[in-house]
Amino acid sequence: MGRDTAQRRVILEELMKLPSHPTAAELYEIARRRLPRISLGTVYRNLEHLARAGQIRKLGVGPTEARFDADTSPHHHVRCVQCDRLGDVLGLPEDPVPVNPTVAEGYDILAYRLEFVGRCSQCRAEAAVKGLSDNAEQDTGAPGRKQP
Amino acid sequence: MGRDTAQRRVILEELMKLPSHPTAAELYEIARRRLPRISLGTVYRNLEHLARAGQIRKLGVGPTEARFDADTSPHHHVRCVQCDRLGDVLGLPEDPVPVNPTVAEGYDILAYRLEFVGRCSQCRAEAAVKGLSDNAEQDTGAPGRKQP
DNA sequence: GTTATTGCAAAGAATTTGCATAATC
């Protein structure tokens, strides 16, 4: 499951030392102190690799493109893992997260961002045809829940 | 609160017609059919303006930079509205969203992405000094909840 | 020896911005 290179080891070690949640660029600067010739591309590739291997988590990764909605009433959205289509989620309590998340490292919690991840009916149909009924595993950026 | 231009009107009208949740580029293509000389920059500026004015919602907007975390245990994160620092949220039930969000336009819900928005202690301190105790209003990309 | 991984530089994708012109208030 991947080779043991100095670069990969250093990136993982340094990330494990950090209480913050660094960006790739920050990690690059840090790794550089130990491996002056390391490249940013390598950092990106290794972070991706480590995340896929489940050794680290990649956070804050909503797809890069913004979407817009003329319906400003409070509702949440589902994003299709396959085609990226966005749908509305209805039938949820308006404020579904039972917070006052008490312990938040000194942060005042003001709000939250919640987006569901799912599969749209069209992609489900296509997947069924190809017999790939449930192969898609995905980085959701959060623990989340899998359906039985 | 902004001028009444053909571009802004067309963008809003077209967005209101659409059941999907288009990207800026998609909206640009559509608006173009009515205003062939409209530019993509104008579409971006107007979408931003409309979102600030509360007439539309901007979705799927996590900050663009990915963050990495060596702690793979299930926990959520808070992002500071001011400095973008990321912290851990503890003391939450492991699976805080009471789903089976029943009605989801035919989507199978697989998981969700949840991130809190807050203010870190350092920014709170700075804000207090400047007397700006609570001016920051922000696009959270989701309804969320405000603290009393 | 094969094959994964690297460094480097260039390409991509989405969004933002500077500036002179044009439209709105």
Next chain:
DNA sequence: GATTATGCAAATTCTTTGCAATAAC
């Protein structure tokens, strides 16, 4: 007439990729 908004193009920002060289198994 003052100011906001526009079109256009160039600039930014984060991330990915092609490729020949290198290192790991």
